[in-house]
Amino acid sequence: MKNKREKDAKNLSRRDFLRATGGAAAIAGVAATGLVLSPREAGATELPKKWDSAVDVLVIGSGFAGLAAAIEAKAAGSSVAVLEKMRVPGGNSIINGGVMAVAGSYIQAKKGIKDSSDLMYEDMMKAGLYLNHPELTRMVADQSNPTFRWCIDYLGVGFKGLLHMGGHTVARSCATSTYSGSAIVNKELTKLKELGVKVETGAYLEKIFRDKNGRVLGVQARENYRFPKEDSGKVKTIKTKKALVMATGGFSNDVTFRMTQDPKLIKKVMSTNQPGATAEGLKELLKIGATPVQPSWIQLGPWASPDEKGFGLGPHFASGPVFSYGIMVDPATGKRFISELANRKIRADAIIRTGHAAIGISDHEGAQKCGGPPGTLEKLLERSVVKKYDTLEALCKAHDIPYETVVESVEKYNSYINTGTDKEFGRYIQKDAKPMVKAPFYAIRLWPKVHHTMGGVQINTKAQVIGLDEEPIKGLYAAGEITGGVHGAVRLGSCAVVDCLVFGRIAGKNAAAEKSWS
Amino acid sequence: MHVGRKAMKGIYRILRCSGNCGWGITLLTAICLTLLSTTSSGTGPVKTSKHKKYAELTCNDCHLKTKPEPLTTEQCLSCHGSLEKVAEATKDLDPDPHNSPHYGPELDCDLCHHEHSVSENFCAQCHEWELTVP
Numbered sequence: 001m002k003n004k005r006e007k008d009a010k011n012l013s014r015r016d017f018l019r020a021t022g023g024a025a026a027i028a029g030v031a032a033t034g035l036v037l038s039p040r041e042a043g044a045t046e047l048p049k050k051w052d053s054a055v056d057v058l059v060i061g062s063g064f065a066g067l068a069a070a071i072e073a074k075a076a077g078s079s080v081a082v083l084e085k086m087r088v089p090g091g092n093s094i095i096n097g098g099v100m101a102v103a104g105s106y107i108q109a110k111k112g113i114k115d116s117s118d119l120m121y122e123d124m125m126k127a128g129l130y131l132n133h134p135e136l137t138r139m140v141a142d143q144s145n146p147t148f149r150w151c152i153d154y155l156g157v158g159f160k161g162l163l164h165m166g167g168h169t170v171a172r173s174c175a176t177s178t179y180s181g182s183a184i185v186n187k188e189l190t191k192l193k194e195l196g197v198k199v200e201t202g203a204y205l206e207k208i209f210r211d212k213n214g215r216v217l218g219v220q221a222r223e224n225y226r227f228p229k230e231d232s233g234k235v236k237t238i239k240t241k242k243a244l245v246m247a248t249g250g251f252s253n254d255v256t257f258r259m260t261q262d263p264k265l266i267k268k269v270m271s272t273n274q275p276g277a278t279a280e281g282l283k284e285l286l287k288i289g290a291t292p293v294q295p296s297w298i299q300l301g302p303w304a305s306p307d308e309k310g311f312g313l314g315p316h317f318a319s320g321p322v323f324s325y326g327i328m329v330d331p332a333t334g335k336r337f338i339s340e341l342a343n344r345k346i347r348a349d350a351i352i353r354t355g356h357a358a359i360g361i362s363d364h365e366g367a368q369k370c371g372g373p374p375g376t377l378e379k380l381l382e383r384s385v386v387k388k389y390d391t392l393e394a395l396c397k398a399h400d401i402p403y404e405t406v407v408e409s410v411e412k413y414n415s416y417i418n419t420g421t422d423k424e425f426g427r428y429i430q431k432d433a434k435p436m437v438k439a440p441f442y443a444i445r446l447w448p449k450v451h452h453t454m455g456g457v458q459i460n461t462k463a464q465v466i467g468l469d470e471e472p473i474k475g476l477y478a479a480g481e482i483t484g485g486v487h488g489a490v491r492l493g494s495c496a497v498v499d500c501l502v503f504g505r506i507a508g509k510n511a512a513a514e515k516s517w518s
Numbered sequence: 519m520h521v522g523r524k525a526m527k528g529i530y531r532i533l534r535c536s537g538n539c540g541w542g543i544t545l546l547t548a549i550c551l552t553l554l555s556t557t558s559s560g561t562g563p564v565k566t567s568k569h570k571k572y573a574e575l576t577c578n579d580c581h582l583k584t585k586p587e588p589l590t591t592e593q594c595l596s597c598h599g600s601l602e603k604v605a606e607a608t609k610d611l612d613p614d615p616h617n618s619p620h621y622g623p624e625l626d627c628d629l630c631h632h633e634h635s636v637s638e639n640f641c642a643q644c645h646e647w648e649l650t651v652p
Contacts, residue, residue, distance in 0.1 A: 087629060094620045095644060182620040275643055310644035373619070383646065 054239035055081045057511045060205045063091035065480030066247030067188035068504030074195045076512035083203035086276040096181030099173045101494040102148040107162045117141040127167045127343040128488020136486045143502040155187040165493035167343035173494035179372050216244045216475035243475045243511035248281025250453035250481035261296040271450040272311035285457045289467045293484030295455035300448035302347035307385045314385045316372030322360030325369045330354045334405030339425035345490040348448040357447040364438040386444045395441045456484040463507035477511050479503035564634050594627045
């Protein structure tokens with residue numbers, strides 16, 4: 001057997017090798033032009049003999065960004081189609097927490113909170129370790145309020161409630177009335193229905209066609225595709241007369257690709273994302289020569305509970321009752337170990353460093369601050385994600401935490417409420433915070449889950465995808481989590497929704513303004 | 519076991535290419551095992567039909583005279599009314615699988631209900647509640 005295999009290996013001709021590696025095409029290119037292919041030409045693929053259909057603007061992905069792009073492109077007079085690989089629309093957006101960061105919203109004004117897009121920009125840059133592409137971050141901050149108004153006035157989205165999320169200087173995160181991104185996505189879908197744009201589910205982008213000048217001409221897709229079966233469905237080709245908008249999201253649930261970027265994120269590390277949050281769209285863009293930006297910055301959510309699947313309801317309890325009105329301790333020591341309102345990266349890393357789940361503690365008063373749709377706390381208790389105890393001592397006993405040190409930690413925190421300053425970790429003390437004294441006491445276990453991939457392809461402020469030759473790839477736009485740069489190293493909570501909507505709209509408008517190539 | 523003509527051709531080709539060695543036979547065994555497993559999981563002859571068992575329908579009542587392809591939601595609704603009507607039947611359930619906070623009533627029937635194999639709870643990919651899906 002062994003000899004046979006060795007012989008086979010030797011007999012593998014050079015031609016076979018080139019065919020197997022795709023090198024034959026490259027050699028042919030060299031022979032024809034006498035030069036090595038430029039990145040643009042390398043992206044050129046053999047065009048289909050015929051196009052099965054044609055559309056001005058084709059959008060891939062049906063989350064916040066893709067749908068916003070489709071709405072704007074259609075409103076600008078282009079014919080538009082949207083493909084979604086999963087069998088349901090909305091991607092991660094439709095299961096997301098529905099909270100949008102807005103600088104200078106009317107909700108802030110009502111509550112007397114002063115804010116500006118400069119301050120939001122600074123917060124995003126600081127959390128992003130200044131790895132952000134500043135012009136993109138600036139665009140999101142500047143356009144946050146106009147886009148918020150667009151959601152309310154044009155789409156008819158209802159918002160209520162304002163949250164102060166980690167890393168933001170002030171409370172600026174506006175929650176949809178249902179605490180679900182579906183409140184925005186479903187309005188986007190309704191708008192598209194009114195405009196006569198079809199969102200085709202179970203439609204998977206397989207290949208992007210470009211001409212030798214690098215312009216995107218169309219795509220090959222599979223209809224009636226069944227994720228994740230690669231060869232399911234039927235192949236069809238679609239001509240994109242004006243432009244292709246890529247809005248296929250992040251790759252939090254693509255274990256292989258995310259481990260390539262961050263080998264710590266093995267399969268056992270849970271994710272908050274839907275199963276389709278995989279990297280095929282991003283990889284196709286890299287294949288045709290888009291420039292990658294920081295794909296190894298992958299965010300884990302520090303508010304996630306290992307006692308439920310996905311994003312769950314636990315984050316609503318962790319964010320309010322624990323991080324804003326309670327404390328988080330290391331069960332081994334009973335002590336706080338990080339500012340509960342530090343950015344997600346700092347908090348998630350701190351929890352992981354302890355080697356075990358942290359315990360979030362809240363008293364009766366804090367528990368009243370539980371966010372989420374009505375009945376969230378009751379559901380969390382029913383599902384044992386949050387547990388209730390008559391005394392702090394019983395809580396400590398159940399979670400094997402040294403009681404005396406927990407009492408000390410609570411007393412210290414209570415003293416910070418009186419002085420308004422967290423002397424240990426510099427956490428922002430809420431103005432309406434009350435000392436943690438009132439039973440019953442509540443506990444939640446916290447262990448981070450993969451939540452968002454900050455990196456992606458490079459875009460400019462027009463949402464054009466930038467190629468390796470540093471020029472925009474003609475006829476190609478991208479928006480949302482597939483892009484990199486807006487959030488740098490760390491995304492602040494509620495900044496993705498606004499990023500997706502701002503750049504989705506920009507991509508759609510500019511795609512519609514392209515000249516048709518045929 | 520029903521092996522299609524295409525599959526037979528494929529096996530023949532692989533055997534020819536791999537010549538007279540143990541490798542080819544191993545591969546053939548692997549292929550047979552794969553085919554057996556796909557047959558039992560539903561691509562082969564249909565073994566069970568819930569609508570036949572409980573509603574005494576025949577294959578053609580659903581598949582009409584076309585090839586036995588998966589049904590669209592519209593085809594299901596030609597008997598079951600509308601998505602809203604279906605949701606009405608489960609409105610007292612909490613959570614109501616036919617009225618999702620994310621998708622409303624707009625989900626394809628066969629995301630959960632499988633006619634010829636075990637049904638599943640689509641919500642369970644993210645949520646943890648128990649649900650018996652007929």
